[in-house]
Amino acid sequence: MVSDEEYRSICNLLYKEARFADNAQYDDWESLLTDDMEYWVPINREDPNPATQLSLLYDNRSRVSTRIRMLKTGVRHAQVPPSPMTRLISNIEVESLNESEYKVCSAFMLGELQIQSTKDLHWWIGRTEHIFRRVDETLRIARKRVDLINSQEAVPSLAFLI
Amino acid sequence: MSVQNAIDYSTIVKDGIINSRVYKDEKIFEDEIRKIFHNGWSFVAHDSEIPNPGDYVRRSIGREPYLVIRNRDGEVNVISNKCTHRGTLLCQEERGNVRGAITCWYHGWVFGLNGDLKSVPYGAGSKDLDHKCLPKATVGVYKGFVFATLNPNPVDFMDYLGEGASLIDRAVESSPVGKIRLNAGWAKFLYKTNWKLQCENNIDGYHVNYVHASLARSIESRYNEAVLAGEDELKTTAVDWGNGHSELFLAAGFSSDLEWLGYSDKKPMKPFAKAYCDQLREAYGDNRASRIIHDGPPHALIFPNLFLAETNIVYYEVDQVGVTVQRHTPMLLEGVSDEMNTRIIRLCEAALGPSSFFLPDDGVITERQDLAFDGGPMEIDLRRGMGREDRNGMGVMESHVTDEVTNRAFWSRYKEVMVA
Numbered sequence: 178m179v180s181d182e183e184y185r186s187i188c189n190l191l192y193k194e195a196r197f198a199d200n201a202q203y204d205d206w207e208s209l210l211t212d213d214m215e216y217w218v219p220i221n222r223e224d225p226n227p228a229t230q231l232s233l234l235y236d237n238r239s240r241v242s243t244r245i246r247m248l249k250t251g252v253r254h255a256q257v258p259p260s261p262m263t264r265l266i267s268n269i270e271v272e273s274l275n276e277s278e279y280k281v282c283s284a285f286m287l288g289e290l291q292i293q294s295t296k297d298l299h300w301w302i303g304r305t306e307h308i309f310r311r312v313d314e315t316l317r318i319a320r321k322r323v324d325l326i327n328s329q330e331a332v333p334s335l336a337f338l339i
Numbered sequence: 340m341s342v343q344n345a346i347d348y349s350t351i352v353k354d355g356i357i358n359s360r361v362y363k364d365e366k367i368f369e370d371e372i373r374k375i376f377h378n379g380w381s382f383v384a385h386d387s388e389i390p391n392p393g394d395y396v397r398r399s400i401g402r403e404p405y406l407v408i409r410n411r412d413g414e415v416n417v418i419s420n421k422c423t424h425r426g427t428l429l430c431q432e433e434r435g436n437v438r439g440a441i442t443c444w445y446h447g448w449v450f451g452l453n454g455d456l457k458s459v460p461y462g463a464g465s466k467d468l469d470h471k472c473l474p475k476a477t478v479g480v481y482k483g484f485v486f487a488t489l490n491p492n493p494v495d496f497m498d499y500l501g502e503g504a505s506l507i508d509r510a511v512e513s514s515p516v517g518k519i520r521l522n523a524g525w526a527k528f529l530y531k532t533n534w535k536l537q538c539e540n541n542i543d544g545y546h547v548n549y550v551h552a553s554l555a556r557s558i559e560s561r562y563n564e565a566v567l568a569g570e571d572e573l574k575t576t577a578v579d580w581g582n583g584h585s586e587l588f589l590a591a592g593f594s595s596d597l598e599w600l601g602y603s604d605k606k607p608m609k610p611f612a613k614a615y616c617d618q619l620r621e622a623y624g625d626n627r628a629s630r631i632i633h634d635g636p637p638h639a640l641i642f643p644n645l646f647l648a649e650t651n652i653v654y655y656e657v658d659q660v661g662v663t664v665q666r667h668t669p670m671l672l673e674g675v676s677d678e679m680n681t682r683i684i685r686l687c688e689a690a691l692g693p694s695s696f697f698l699p700d701d702g703v704i705t706e707r708q709d710l711a712f713d714g715g716p717m718e719i720d721l722r723r724g725m726g727r728e729d730r731n732g733m734g735v736m737e738s739h740v741t742d743e744v745t746n747r748a749f750w751s752r753y754k755e756v757m758v759a
Binding site: 232254297 | 704
């Protein structure tokens with residue numbers, strides 16, 4: 178069980194992360210991460226093992242930094258300009274893993290305007306599993322796994338922060 | 340098609356000048372489906388995807404649904420995935436095993452692994468059952484790469500493949516036992532462009548500085564040679580291997596071993612990478628192994644739809660005139676450590692696919708091309724380097740990496756096929 182206060186601070190972090198990602202506030206988004214953060218979007222829905230299976234992305238912390246640096250160059254064409262986006266987060270379930278970590282499961286719907294070329298409005302839908310860790314009294318994101326309902330189908334550019 | 344309505348490809352595809360109508364015209368697209376994908380050879384699968392009898396993967400020839408399936412004798416068949424009764428898709432899953440026979444869930448018709456009709460419920464009332472086997476494509480297999488055509492009398496498979504065979508040789512020799520396997524799963528990237536814009540892009544060595552500027556400004560990679568060097572300093576080349584097959588020979592610009600695996604003077608090899616080099620030396624001897632360790636697998640397009648993308652295998656599915664699906668998977672190697680193959684999977688995620696560091700930028704730039712063509716036809720100029728390309732020691736056309744010799748190779752083959 179987590180206390181109401183813990184639950185509220187976890188929701189605050191979820192919503193803050195969503196806002197930073199939606200608004201292409203790349204530095205602010207990165208500031209929420211732990212030094213060993215892992216960012217993962219699997220493809221295979223039955224056996225997503227990253228050691229043997231291809232993912233859409235499987236970033237260690239250093240690769241996340243590269244991703245952010247690219248987005249900040251202003252010439253990451255796939256996100257120039259950044260996609261106008263809004264994501265709704267719901268069905269939040271929290272499990273306390275140990276003294277400092279929580280597993281946070283949620284569902285999302287993300288509307289993205291593909292403004293860089295086709296101007297299609299695309300819906301990204303799926304579930305997120307976060308690991309939040311308290312580091313020096315601050316709650317940070319240690320892991321983010323995003324399972325898209327259509328990860329095995331043909332998807333358009335996913336160069337933004339999902 | 341009547342003579343009046345025939346499309347005159349000689350005016351659309353000229354030497355190095357392409358009318359953009361070729362990317363937008365529905366009639367041309369239908370013509371391509373028939374002449375290139377139905378009558379000619381295209382890549383459909385790798386036999387490592389279906390190791391056991393009854394294993395299948397769903398693939399398309401043009402847009403026709405087919406199954407690539409292994410029969411009881413271990414042979415690879417490519418058979419229609421449409422029931423010959425009323426056309427329902429027989430297999431809906433992307434891959435699986437049919438356990439000895441394929442049963443249609445509409446009326447219970449049962450087909451064997453060679454496409455033969457085995458039984459129908461209440462058969463006495465059915466007509467012409469002798470002619471209801473599943474149509475079979477003609478199949479050619481080279482080192483596990485499965486190609487197919489709906490033409491019962493196609494050009495000889497090895498004649499079509501030509502020097503493409505040596506490109507495949509150079510891909511599979513990355514394995515110390517000469518075998519690859521594609522079982523890490525496929526990613527599918529949706530492009531709102533004509534398929535040919537993707538073929539052009541992946542063998543274009545001229546765009547790196549601009550399309551991939553964000554990556555060059557963010558990390559050091561093996562593509563930096565192209566990004567930082569002046570025109571005369573670039574050592575990499577563009578090669579026309581004939582039959583529409585072409586290559587960007589990136590290895591000419593590599594300054595250290597296993598650069599293609601992400602290693603360099605500044606990033607020394609990990610133990611598994613050193614062990615991999617030792618395995619290659621033991622398997623192939625020092626000379627050949629040194630070349631493989633330095634060069635890595637090729638960056639080459641095999642006409643019309645297979646892209647040997649260094650440590651990845653890519654192919655294109657044509658969907659609509661303006662919609663293309665790129666499928667890609669890491670080229671896993673037999674006879675190497677699990678660590679080595681995991682490294683190849685991570686490279687694949689970095690390079691290809693909708694959230695990689697390269698392809699989303701290629702995607703958006705080519706989508707902008709496709710959108711711009713809506714305004715009306717224009718002449719695309721692919722003449723760069725024309726006149727300075729030369730036949731190399733092997734007798735193939737080779738030129739500066741930024742020269743459009745590779746794109747001209749594609750279009751010259753395209754024209755041959757389309758006017759036939």
